[in-house]
Amino acid sequence: MDTLVQQVINGLVLGSLYALIALGYTMVYGVLNLINFAHGDVLMIGALSALSAIGVLQGAWPGLPGWTLLLLGMTAAIPVCIALSLVIERVAYRPLRNAPRLAPLITAIGVSILIETMAMLIWGRNYLTFPRLLPDAPIHLGNATISVTKVVVIVLAALIMGALLWLVQSTRLGRAMRATAENPRVASLMGVNPDSVIATTFAIGAGLAAVAGVMMEATYQVAHFYMGFIPGLKAFTAAVLGGIGNIAGAMVGGIVLGLIEALGAGYIGQLTNGIFGSNYQDVFAFIVLCTVLILRPSGLLGERVADRA
């Protein structure tokens, strides 16, 4: 049902997912001035790993409730993503820390292809269905409906983002991360080990991606070796929209982008008299990206990038 409320709900769901993924991009960009092109693929690996894990668990213990399976799936996905992300950082990015920016970006693209190929080999090329784990019955809010899964997405994302904000603002690790993001050399003079902070940053981002990946396949019921790419790009757009390097910005950017996309896809048919339909949905994110970068490159909340003088 294409009411405004429905689209807003869809937008919030989409936005929550984008926000979780965008955090990974923004944190890495904050400390390394690097677009982690492979981030979307880390998400994909998490989603597919969770799917496999759930498949195994369902086979071994058929009576397990859906919530448990979902939780266990996530628990399986998170370490896989973290490990993968750390390997990528160590093998592909660290050696190129002092190369000009094009080199790590090109390498990241290569890494992305390798991960996708690996996934193709392990899970095949076909679209895989994700089982219905959470209760199906839609909840009615006036004219709009929302499923339990989508509620979980929104709530979970909100909780995680709250926790992350607390981590970054109030803990020692968070201070170290902010210091490294501002000026790694000076931070190291203050006793912060930039390598371990960077590794931690990648790990946190990967964990968030894992959660996002699992929730994405749970919501849309499908997983595929190429599923991470487009959401990854859009999440990067969200990060830029909110202000790259700015954690609150990634959250805001994600939600805003989700809303723009949902509302746009919902109303574009009406707005253009049927010439353009919702199949042009993906174009919105790119248009937003170009517009932001051209008109307000520092984003809505301002960027926070490392001082690379």
Next chain:
Amino acid sequence: MAECVLLAHGINKRFGGLQALSDVEIRIERGQIYGLIGPNGAGKTTFFNVLTGLTAPDAGTFELCGVRYWPTEAHRVAQLGIARTFQNIRLFPDMTALENVMVGRHTRTRANALDAVLRTRRARTEEAEIRQRALEIIEDIGIGRYAYYLARTLPYGDQRRLEIARALATEPRLLALDEPAAGMNATEKAALLELMARIRSRGVTILLIEHDVKLVMGLCDRVTVLDYGKVIAVGSPAQVQCDPGVIEAYLGRAHAAAPPRLSPT
């Protein structure tokens, strides 16, 4: 009355909360070697950036050889006739020294993509001229043996020379040098002095930022002193070094009361 090469007046530039330049004025006559000095952070490089179009000023008038210009596009300024070097040396590191200088000829030549692809007569004669002229300049400046070396492999002092050569290739009326003697030893500085004199004798006016007070005193005809974005003294080196405001800026108030004699050699 000597011909005026550069007249800059009322230059203001603000960066956020910091007024980097306040009502800066400078007047350079043809054939002069003009010095711009001042303590660190005084705004000298900012002034250069504004002058050459790399940073947009908030206000001011600019006149080069009587022609008004508004410095928003650096390449236009280069075409008008101001060429510069940079404080931190900005060569094209993976191009040879010769190629670096050939880029300097860009603004005085016109061959376009079509000329290049079709190898028209204009392209061929221009290429030969560019190459010839670049080689001459490189030889003249004294780094001829490095012509085919990658710019980043040159010794430091020669990199500075290369940057000057590249700037000279644009046939400037005003050559603006940002700390050309930084990091040089006494021998290299002496060679630089000689080079400046030779450039001046070819009719190029020079504006330079320098920290080495001795060098400035020995080389410059006239000096402007900046401090905190304001002009605090203008005059010949001898006049300026006795100015109490200048001494205070460099050495502190106590010294201003009893100005020391700085020997100009």
Next chain:
Amino acid sequence: MGATATAEPSNHPAPPGGRTPPRVLGAMIALGAALIVLPWAIGAFGDAWVRALCFVTLYVMLALGLNIVVGFAGLLDLGYIAFYAVGAYTYALLASPHLTEHFPALAHAFPAGLHVSIWVTLPIGASLAAAFGILLGTPVLKLRGDYLAIVTLGFGEIIRIFLNNLNAPLNFTNGPSGITLIDPVRIGSFNLAHPGTVLGMHPSSLVLYYYLLVAVALLAILVCVRLQDSRLGRAWMALREDEVAARAMGVNVRNVKLLAFSLGATFGGVAGGLFAAFQGFVSPESFSLNESIIVLSMIVLGGLGHVPGVVLGAVMLALLPEALRHTAVPLQDALFGRVLIDAEVLRMLLYGLATVGIMLYRPRGLWPAPEHGMRRAFGRVAAANGEAAKAVSGHG
């Protein structure tokens, strides 16, 4: 040349460029002869190989075009394949039954169908691609490297989405099904798809296309070399090395960037038109991000900015998958009884490994420009006398 810093100023090595030395001329003649004979020799192994050679030439053109943008001017364009698409669809639309089938007004105006000759559409497609190049380049002029990459990537994806979806309400591109029955290349009355008898021989259509494509590719190489050693080529390199310094030296950075985008796009547009004519069929699938990345990995592997290296990279990464397809698959069959990794996957694996491997271990590529034979990639201006002393004593 001695290790002292006071070497004689007249002792210069011979300047690069100028008259082609006889050795190089001989090599070029040998190469030319090889190229002429190649399709007959390879053809003995099967038509598929000659077909592969044709695709190699197309990739060479694409690689050369992308090299202008990325290698010469230093602008990382990840949506380059869009220009290939523009060129391909331009020819496809002007030389196939599609438009006349779906637009009665056109069918009325062209009762014999739309069969615009490729020699007319190639310039049109190239100009259109150049226009798109400027369209893409203008808003991204001020973007720094990684943002530029992402925006260009987005641009490429947008083009693909439009190609996929512009089949309703008006069917311009026929969506995912693509456009078929595209006219082959005709030279006068001579039809490359049905050549008949030439000089008493019966050349296959593939061989003739090969010669045409090789000729165009050689022309492309010539254009690139001329651009490189010109005022514009130096301006591009200056832009790549240090944009601020280039500005200060009088390079109109905006125009030079737009020229890079549009000239690079032109190569893509020409290659696209030839591709459409050769294959007879185009669909959005051929113009995905993967293809942009493949072309990028070719120039990165070969040697960014160095024309021979770029050609080498294109040849290697276009041929190797074919070779693998014919060896790895039967090999796996023999060893394991089944195919573990099929040819498509192997191909992508290869591209990924090539890109990562080269960036980590040989960042300048397999065949970088000879003067650039230094160990470090994209070096910065070294203020240390030590490095320079090494260089001085090393040359001599």
